[in-house]
Amino acid sequence: MKIAIVGAGFTGLSAAYVLSRRKHQITIFEKEATVGGLASGFKHKEWQWTIEKHYHHWFTNDSFAINLIKELKLSQKLFFPPSVTSIFYGNKIYPFNSPNDVITFSPLSVKDRLRTGAMLLYLKLLPPSLALNMENETASNWLKKHFGEKAFQILWQPLLIGKFGKFADQVNMAWFWARIKKRTPKLGYLEGGYHQLLERMLEEIKAHGGEIKFNTPYTSDLDRSFDKIIFTAPSFAFIKTYPSLPDPYKRRIASIPHLHALNLLLITEKKLLKKDYWLNINDRKFPFIALVTHTNLVDKKYYAGKNLTWVGNYLPPGHPFLKMSKEELFAIYQPFLQKINSNFNDKLQTINCELFLGPFAQPVFFTGYAKLKPDFRTPLRKVILANIDMVYPWDRGTNYAIELGFKAAGEAEGFPSAD
Ligand SMILES: Cc1cc2nc3c(=O)[nH]c(=O)nc-3n(C[C@H](O)[C@H](O)[C@H](O)COP(=O)(O)OP(=O)(O)OC[C@H]3O[C@@H](n4cnc5c(N)ncnc54)[C@H](O)[C@@H]3O)c2cc1C
Known part of the structure; x- marks a missing residue:
């Protein structure tokens, strides 16, 4: 079959990888100039390794990603270094x-x-079959009831509000459960960055006759050249590409709100965080929700000896931060960074910073989401949807994008062919 894949993120590349090996004729359309989507990377010329625009690591139970890494003979590059996760609360850092x-x-x-x-132990041990029923209750209610008001206020409420803003009280408990269930003490990374895996996948796809068109947003008039289309870009782009979709379907998928990820990567001479890789900010007076120091997970020697820390945020469309320059944003963040590390002074320590926007990076999973979740099948006979809104209850991640891409590939092969 002639198959178009829309989007060269992990989902699209995984579908293309499987289908090109099964002798289908694959064309990938990617609107940007590089592979990777939300997991894409960049590199300063003096660095040895690429880094992701948004913080990335794998868990030891990310079996789809780990198996793919093995299959592509990159296992020797995968490593799980020691790392520290902490909470910033009451102006103190707690491991x-x-x-x-x-x-x-x-x-x-x-x-x-x-x-x-x-x-926490109960949630860790709870099997998915039982946990899925929790999707009918909000995380806020469940957590308050079971952890107690005080623990909810200190540990969980700041994180829910930080990530979901006005939707914080509507997120369902199955999603929250999945975050606890999935987390492993060890976190993994790939020598050279995630880009190594993405590039290997692309090499394989090309070796099997597939092609990729960069800087080429997909348009529906291209449908006629293909037997199947696998659309992996966000639902918003899907509706835009196919305005003739039936209204009830459009309304349904448009009713899933999304937050954009906004990450300011600080490239500093001195350390902002001494040892913490991941620092949750459990104080909602702060204008960001986490600090993630990549170079407390990975040796800074691969980045010309610089310390790399993301200042992480999730923001709703229209939020004023989304229009700011990196300098403007840094000026807002800086006094708060100084509260975390009193020595942190922009002129002395910040060499450089980079600002990255990940559009539609976090769907909001309301109660009863299973009924709202989009399906591979769409009202368009040839078109399969396989995007981030379908990764549920698990928190979206490259592992699940790979699984989704594999499944979408199977779905494409099972579909009736074009006339
Ligand atoms: C802040 C942040 C932290 C994360 N942390 C982790 C982590 O630690 N570990 C982990 O495994 N995962 C993590 N993730 C999640 C992971 O990055 C995503 O789940 C995964 O990359 C999604 O892949 P995807 O292919 O489904 O979607 P995307 O990566 O969004 O890919 C979609 C692609 O479609 C393209 N596109 C859009 N519109 C069009 C169009 N009209 N025509 C053609 N192309 C189009 C886009 O440019 C993009 O390349 C994180 C994500 C974010 C934002």
Whole structure:
């Protein structure tokens, strides 16, 4: 079959990888100049490794990603270094990696700490078959009820508000459960960056006769040249590409709100965070939700000895930060960075920063999302949708994008062919 793949992120490349090996004629359309979508990377010329525009790591249970890495003979490049996850609360940093960290988390009473530990263990052990029922309850309600008001206010509410803003009270508990269930103590990375895997996939696709058109947004008039189209770009782009889709369908997929990811990457001479890789900011007076120091996971020697820290945010469409320059944003963030590290002074320590926007990066999963979730099948006979809104209840990640791409490939082969 002649198959068009829209989008060269992990989903699109995974579908193309499978289908090109099965002798289909593949053309990938990518509106940007590079592969990778939300996981795409960049590199300063003096760096040895590429870094993602938005922080990325794998969990040890990301089996689709790890198996693909093996299949592409990149296993020797995959590594799981030690890393520290912490919480910033009440102007202090608390490690939050292990049961011991929970038990010694002093902002909570001993009783609340024990209860938190027990509830985290419960969520970890709860099987998916039972956890999926939790999608009918909001995370806020469930967490308040089971962790207690105080633990909810200190640990979870700031994160829900930080990430989902006005939707914080509507996110369902199945999604929250999946975040706890999936997390592993060790976090992995690929020597050279995620770009290595993306490039290997593209090489394989090309070796099997596939082609890629960069800087080429897909348009519906191209449909006539293909037997199947696998559309992996966001639902917003899907509706825009196919304005003739039936209204009820358009309304349904347009009713899933999305947040944009906005990451300011600080490239500094000195360390902003001493040892923490991931620092959740549990103080909603701060204008960002996390600091992620890549070079506390990966040796800074690969980046010409510089320290790389993302200042992370998720923002709704129309938020004023989305229109700001990196300098304007840095000026807003800087006093808060100084609250975390009093030595952090822009002139002394920030060498450079880069600003990245990941559009439609986080769908909001309301209660009862399973009914709203888009399907591979669309009202258009030849067109399959396979995008981030379908990764549920698991938190969107490259592992699930790879799985989704593989499944979409199977779906394409099972579809009736074009006339
Ligand atoms: C801040 C942040 C942190 C993350 N952290 C992690 C992590 O630690 N680990 C992890 O595994 N995952 C992480 N992820 C998630 C991961 O990046 C995504 O789940 C994954 O990359 C999604 O891949 P995709 O192919 O489905 O979508 P995308 O990457 O969005 O790819 C869609 C592609 O379609 C293209 N496109 C859009 N419109 C058109 C059009 N009209 N025509 C042609 N092309 C078009 C886009 O340019 C893009 O390349 C993170 C994401 C973000 C934003």
